[in-house]
Amino acid sequence: QVQLVESGGGLVQPGGSLRMSCSASESFSSFNVMGWYRQASGNKREWVGTITRDDSRAYGDSVRGRFTISRDKAKNTIYLQMNNLNPGDTAVYYCYAHDYSRTAMDWGQGTQVTVSS
Numbered sequence: 419q420v421q422l423v424e425s426g427g428g429l430v431q432p433g434g435s436l437r438m439s440c441s442a443s444e445s446f447s448s449f450n451v452m453g454w455y456r457q458a459s460g461n462k463r464e465w466v467g468t469i470t471r472d473d474s475r476a477y478g479d480s481v482r483g484r485f486t487i488s489r490d491k492a493k494n495t496i497y498l499q500m501n502n503l504n505p506g507d508t509a510v511y512y513c514y515a516h517d518y519s520r521t522a523m524d525w526g527q528g529t530q531v532t533v534s535s
Contacts, residue, residue, distance in 0.1 A: 420444055420524040422513050427529030430503055434533075438498040440513030440526055445494055446471060449515040452496050453487065456509035456531075466511070469496060480506070503533045 426438035440452070453468030467477040469487045477485060486499040500507065513526035 420448070420515060422515060422524055422526035424511070424513050424526040424529040426498075427511060427531045429532045429534065431535055432504055432533055434503055435499070435501045436503060436531060437500070438511060438513075438529060438531070440496050440498075442494045442496075442515055446489065446491055448517060450518045451516045452489070452514065454498050454511055454513055456507075456511045458506075458509040461509075463512075464509070466498070500531070503531075505533045507531060508533050 421443035423441045424438060426436065428436065430436045449471065451468050451470050454466035455463050456466050457463045464480070465478045466481055467475065467485060467487050469475050469489055475487055484500065484502045487496060488499065489496045508531060510528045510530050512528050514523045516523045
C-alpha cells in the first residue's frame with residue numbers, strides 16, 4: 419500500500435502564498451501521475467493539477483497561472499506552490515498518485531487550506 423503524507427496547509431491572508439508538500443512512500447517510478455485535488459465545504463471535488471513521470475504539468479482552470487506543481491525526485495515528494503491566494507481557494511487539499519496499471523488511485527490524508535483575513 420502506498421502512503422502519501424501531506425504537509426504545509428494552514429491559514430493564509432488573501433494575496434498571500436502557501437507551499438504544500440506530498441511525500442510518497444515509494445519512488446516516482448511507481449506512478450504515472452501525481453497531483454492534487456481539492457474540495458471546498460459543500461462543493462464537489464475539484465481537480466487542481468498533475469505532474470507526470472516526464473514532468474509534464476497540467477492545471478485546472480481556476481488555478482492555472484497561480485499554482486505550480488513541482489517535484490523533488492530524491493525525496494519522492496511533489497509540491498504545490500500556491501500564489502495570489504483568494505478565499506475561493508479555501509478547501510481541503512488532497513494529494514494523489516496513480517499507477518495506470520491499477521484502477522484505484524492512492525490518496526493523501528487531506529490538508530486544510532484557509533484563505534482569510
